[in-house]
Amino acid sequence: MGRWQPNARGRLTRAAYELYGERGYEQTTVAEIAKRAGLTERTFFRHFADKREVLFAGSEDLQEALVGAVTGAHESVAPVDAVTTALEAAGAVLTDREFSRQRQRIIDANTELRERELIKLARLAAAVAGALRHRGVPDLTASLAAEVGMAVFKVAWQRWLDGTGAEDLRGCVREAVGELKGTTTRT
Amino acid sequence: MGRWQPNARGRLTRAAYELYGERGYEQTTVAEIAKRAGLTERTFFRHFADKREVLFAGSEDLQEALVGAVTGAHESVAPVDAVTTALEAAGAVLTDREFSRQRQRIIDANTELRERELIKLARLAAAVAGALRHRGVPDLTASLAAEVGMAVFKVAWQRWLDGTGAEDLRGCVREAVGELKGTTTRT
DNA sequence: ATGTTGATGGCAGTCACTGACATCGGCCTA
């Protein structure tokens, strides 16, 4: 048996979710999270850059999935379509709506957390734009397609969690894309 | 004459811009800003909610301008066009490109500041979406038009500062809108 | 005169985050 209990990072994550959910983000100190996980504050900061990051650890996976889907799209596909299709594909990964709702409830209750969420999305957009440029898409087109894609995703995500839209995220993305094409074409 | 030098807030703002520009945001303490302004740290926090907010104080004006332009648009105008037209109008206010560049250089050099910038934009989007809904535009359409509008603005803003696009912000917005309509229509 | 108000100072405290150093099981190598 090792010198320490296994899966320190996982225990920290779990403890953080519990406490943020119970008392709210602001009312929770890092020391409390660490204590519940049977660790020290210092160790928390070795696993997570800051108090917020524990809620956003999975975002690299989403980024990889998105970039991969964009990169792998057929050349004939228009940039916006490549992005929105990638979003649908990524949507297939995010299936646990109840978990996503709880997490979002925590985030929405705190401005700092919303800020972090937004910069993660912005990084996603930057990565997607990079993937498009790598395919030879011109700068302006790439940036705009990526940003518009994130706009679609934001709206779709919120409606998925609200229950306003389709049952699965992929469906919500499709609805939003439909609205986008309608709304930008309409005179 | 009053008990204190006039325009404390302005002095704090000026001192903050100077120091953020000279040493960078992180390397500047609030105490230093206050000292340069001839005030105390405590007073800084009476004028600004936090160390970042001093760079974003003007954003309410932009929000009012945008919301006003959206609200005042003719009913026959499609939501997206109402938003993009409002953006062009707002662009007429932001004319000092050199100042905007300096400010943006400070912001781009620091993640926390970028986070703050993003949430200000998100609030802009929420306000615009609200204005659209108030005009009877359905939820999904309003949210999407607002978010897409911000996407356009982001791209236009960056190109304006880069010097990649037109000379005035209004022109950059127009270019981005053109690209948007082309790119979302294209099969 | 006297009371009130509003912008500021002073001070103590909390908490996020960091750097430097100590600890000690497990693993590798001779």
Added chain:
DNA sequence: TAGGCCGATGTCAGTGACTGCCATCAACAT
């Protein structure tokens, strides 16, 4: 198998953002 290195954790002492509370004191009203 002895010795030594490594990596995850602990400990501790900071720094700096931000807050609450109370004091100050010119200006202004009554």
